Amino acid sequence: MSSPTSLHLELPALPGELQGLRQEVRRFVAAERASGLLPYPDKIGLGFAPDVSRRIAAQGWIGMTWPKRYGGHERSALERYVVTEELLAAGVPVGAHWISDRQSGPVLLKFGTEAQKQEWLPKIVRAEVAFCIGMSEPDSGSDLASLRTSGTREEGGWRVNGTKLWTTNAHRVHCMIALIRTAKADEKNRQAGLTQVLIPLDSPGVTVRPIKSMVGVEDFNEVNFDHVFVPDSHVVGEPGNGWNQVSAELAYERSGPERWLSTFRLLAELVQALGPKPSDAARVEVGRLLGQLMAVRQISLSIASMLERGKTPTLEASIAKDLGTRLEQEMVRAVRNLVQQEDLWLRGEHAHLRSLLASAQRYAPAFTIRGGTGEILRGVIARGLGLR
Ligand SMILES: Cc1cc2nc3c(=O)[nH]c(=O)nc-3n(C[C@H](O)[C@H](O)[C@H](O)COP(=O)(O)OP(=O)(O)OC[C@H]3O[C@@H](n4cnc5c(N)ncnc54)[C@H](O)[C@@H]3O)c2cc1C
Structure with a gap:
């Protein structure tokens, strides 16, 4: 343990x-x-x-x-x-x-x-x-240390081959910070030998292929590297220290307000649609959701102040993301139930609520996947608490 x-x-x-x-x-x-x-x-x-x-x-x-x-x-x-x-x-x-x-x-x-x-x-x-984040690969998402994109040493830099997957915005941005393997995998220390490198996405040998999600938009991509040359000046940090750097980075990725505010507009639209005299049931439900939002917000705020003091709150950020993203999903369910219960569909005038709810229902599964799945986060929390 x-x-x-x-x-x-x-x-x-x-x-x-x-x-x-x-x-x-x-x-x-x-x-x-x-x-x-x-x-x-x-x-x-x-x-x-x-x-x-x-x-x-x-x-x-x-x-x-x-x-x-x-x-x-x-x-x-x-x-x-x-x-x-x-x-x-x-x-x-x-x-x-x-x-x-x-x-x-x-x-x-x-x-x-x-x-x-x-x-x-x-x-x-x-x-x-x-920028975009080049971590996940085909067959390497949760188990990031198993990634196979490789950098082979050459005069003045590294020759990179491999594929990144689910890379948000790669088709629209200028540069990726990619995590690649620059030394052979060691079964006793699988996280060793990984390195972060900057790869401008117009480099020769880079191909970006957008992937349409079930929301119907092309936000993420498959990015292929075919003998892409990365000069030493584009290595971020120490070669081989990529895992520690990525761990520090994930605390930023997991704890911010985007982990509990993705569906806030939906709640705001619902409150608007319910009008000045909501039913008691609607009042109780909206109050419950807001109470939970405020609790997650306090956790997220606390982590922001820890990051400011130079700490790496990996465990705390995992708690924030797990609670926040599950609440975001619950909010979609709760709003849908209230819309039905209060007959808001029949009133016809709530176009924004309708379109937000339609997109939220298709987007919501992603909340608990992107940035680390719920199962993985709970594993991090258990390890952090010394439970495994
Ligand atoms: C909208 C969106 C945007 C994304 N953007 C980016 C991006 O910009 N850059 C990037 O690098 N990645 C990005 N990702 C990828 C994301 O980080 C991965 O999808 C995520 O880490 C899960 O990896 P996977 O898809 O390979 O699933 P897998 O790792 O194959 O997991 C499949 C299922 O198995 C479960 N599982 C896996 N291992 C364990 C275990 N040890 N114990 C218990 N359960 C386990 C998981 O929880 C999950 O439910 C994005 C994903 C989404 C949905």
């Missing part, structure tokens, strides 16, 4: 001064909507709108916590949290900068070379480049 990691959830109160920032974001969203530049969301999902991302960048809301010397704004993680929360709750399409801001940028900041930071971070901050 591994030694237990202590479970730390410290619940920070959001300082009052953050209210000003929250209002600023709300004013931005209202102005964008009023100008017709930001359509009202009629689907679940992060959307992908580079022009919207550039206007968000112009507000100083990308790379908020990063050092000014890399174009960042040196603001706190809680300030970033408030901005993220407001944009997601309003259904603003943030997909064109989301992964780079949440994950790829912080990876480069933590493990990248000075040259990599100077090259990529200012461009991310201005929403000029975007």
Whole structure:
């Protein structure tokens, strides 16, 4: 049995001064909507709108916590949290900068070379480049250490061959941070020999094939590498240290507000459709969902403040993702039940609710798969608590 990691959830109160920032974001969203530049969301999902991302960048809301010397704004993680929360709750399409801001940028900041930071971070901050995450492969999702994309040593770099799968936005972004095997697998330490590399997606030998999901959209891809040359200057961190780096990265991926706010618009639309005098049953159900949302939000906020203090809260982030994504799925079921129970279909005027619910029902299975499945997360939690 591994030694237990202590479970730390410290619940920070959001300082009052953050209210000003929250209002600023709300004013931005209202102005964008009023100008017709930001359509009202009629689907679940992060959307992908580079022009919207550039206007968000112009507000100083990308790379908020990063050092000014890399174009960042040196603001706190809680300030970033408030901005993220407001944009997601309003259904603003943030997909064109989301992964780079949440994950790829912080990876480069933590493990990248000075040259990599100077090259990529200012461009991310201005929403000029975007990244995707190259971890999963055919037959290697949950068991990531079994991945087979390989880097073979050559003069000045690595020759990469293999296939990544389910890579969100690879067909729309500029660069992937890929996890590849650069040393032979060792059965006693399967996580050894993995390395993270930057691969610009216009490199010779890269083929990106979009995959249509059951939602009917092409958001993720299969990405094939056929003898792609990756120079040493594109290795992120130490060769062979990829597993530790990816573990740190996953804490960012698993704990943010996108893990409990994916279906928030659906709840907001429902409340609107129920009107000022909802039935007692509807009142109780909406109250129950909101209560659970607030509990998950506190956990997620606590993790944001731990990340700010340089910790790697792997166990806590797994709890946040497991609870948050299951709640998102439950919300879809609860809203559907209420819509039927309260005869909202018959009233005909709730077009947004109808289209959001239709897309949420098809999207919801993905919530507990992307970023690590529920079963895997519960395994991480059990291991962290010393139970296995
Ligand atoms: C919408 C979406 C976007 C995604 N975007 C990206 C991306 O941008 N980049 C990227 O790298 N990946 C991405 N993924 C892939 C995602 O991370 C994987 O799908 C996920 O990790 C599961 O891997 P898998 O699909 O290979 O399933 P498998 O690992 O084959 O799992 C199948 C089932 O078996 C269960 N299982 C597997 N192993 C165990 C075990 N040891 N104990 C108990 N149960 C187990 C799993 O929980 C699951 O229910 C995305 C996925 C989705 C749905």
